[in-house]
Amino acid sequence: MQTSEIKKIYGRYARSYDAIFRRWFVPRQQHVIDSLQIRPGQSVLDVGVGTGLSLPLYPAHARVVGVDLSRSMLREAQKKVRQQHLENVTLLEMDATHLAFPNRMFDVVIVAFVVSVVPDPIRLLAEVKRVSKTAGQIVLINHFQSENKWLTFLEKWLSPLCLKLGWRSDLALDYLVQQANLHIVQKYALHKIDLWKAVYAINDE
Numbered sequence: 001m002q003t004s005e006i007k008k009i010y011g012r013y014a015r016s017y018d019a020i021f022r023r024w025f026v027p028r029q030q031h032v033i034d035s036l037q038i039r040p041g042q043s044v045l046d047v048g049v050g051t052g053l054s055l056p057l058y059p060a061h062a063r064v065v066g067v068d069l070s071r072s073m074l075r076e077a078q079k080k081v082r083q084q085h086l087e088n089v090t091l092l093e094m095d096a097t098h099l100a101f102p103n104r105m106f107d108v109v110i111v112a113f114v115v116s117v118v119p120d121p122i123r124l125l126a127e128v129k130r131v132s133k134t135a136g137q138i139v140l141i142n143h144f145q146s147e148n149k150w151l152t153f154l155e156k157w158l159s160p161l162c163l164k165l166g167w168r169s170d171l172a173l174d175y176l177v178q179q180a181n182l183h184i185v186q187k188y189a190l191h192k193i194d195l196w197k198a199v200y201a202i203n204d205e
Contacts, residue, residue, distance in 0.1 A: 003095065003119060007070055014072035017051045021113075028141050028190055029054045029112055032198050036137060038062045042107040045131060047096050047124075048114030052077030055089050065106075067094040097123045101131045112141040113196075116171045125180035132203040138182070140199040144173035173199065 013020070033054070038044060040061035046054055049066030050073045058064050066089060068074050074091055081089050094100055096111075097120055109132045115121045132138055177184055186200040 003069065011070055011072040014051065014070065014076050017073065017076070018053060022053060024196075025113060026053055026057070028196055028198065029110075030057050031190055032110065032112075032139050032141060033057045036108055036139070038108060043105065044108045044110065045101075045106040045128075047099075047109060047111045047128065048117065049074075049077055049091065050113075052080040052089075052091075054110070054112060055080055055086055056084055058088070060088055062088060062108075064089045066091045067096060067099070069093070069095055097127060099127045099131050103130055104133045104136075105131050106136060107133055108137045108139075110139050110141070112139075115140055115142045115176065116144075121171065121176060122179045125176070125182065129180070129182075129203050129205055134203060134205065136203045138201040138203055140201075141196055142171070142199070143195050144171055144176075144197055173197070 038059055038061075040059075042062055044058060044062050044064045046064060046066040049055070049068050050070075052066065055064065055066065055077065064086075066077060068077070068091075071093055074093055077091055080086065081091065092100075096114065097118055109128050111124070111128060115124065118124045128138055173187075176182070182199075182201045183204045184199060184201050187197055189197050
C-alpha cells in the first residue's frame with residue numbers, strides 16, 4: 001500500500017472506526033498502558049493514534065503526543081480531547097515513517113495496530129528507535145503472522161483482501177525484529193487464543 005492509499009482507506013473509516021474496533025483494541029491498549037507504569041512527567045508518543053481510542057487510557061500526569069497520517073481520524077481524536085478535557089495530549093498530523101521530532105525525545109513509544117498498515121514497517125521502527133530515549137520503552141501491539149504453517153498459508157492467501165481493507169495479514173514478527181534490530185524483552189497475547197500480540201522492547205542504541 002502507498003501512503004496516499006492508506007490516507008483514503010482510513011479517511012473512510014474515521015466515523016465508523018470506534019464502532020468497529022473499540023471492543024477489540026481498547027482492552028489491549030489498556031492492558032499495555034497500565035503495565036508500563038508511566039511516571040509523572042514522562043513523555044509518550046502514540047504512533048498511529050487514529051481516532052484517539054487510547055487517549056483517555058493514559059494517566060493525566062503523562063505528556064502524550066499522538067500522531068497519525070489521516071486528518072479525518074485526527075478530527076475524531078480531537079473531539080475526544082475536547083470532550084474529555086485531555087489537557088496532557090497534543091495531536092499532530094504526521095507520517096510515522098518520517099517523524100518530525102528530534103532524536104531521543106520520548107520515554108515511551110507505543111505503536112498500536114500500525115506496523116502492518118504502513119508501507120515500510122522497517123523504516124517506521126527505525127524512526128521509532130530514533131525518537132525514543134536510550135533505554136526508552138517501545139511497545140508494539142499488532143497481529144503478526146502465525147507460527148502455525150496452516151494458518152500462515154491462510155494469512156498469505158487472505159493478504160490481498162486484507163490489503164484492500166487497510167492492513168497486511170502476513171507480517172512476520174521474527175523478520176521484523178531481525179531487520180529492525182529490536183531488543184525484545186517480552187511478548188505475549190492477552191488471551192490464549194488472540195489475533196494480536198503485545199511486544200515490549202528497550203531502545204539500546
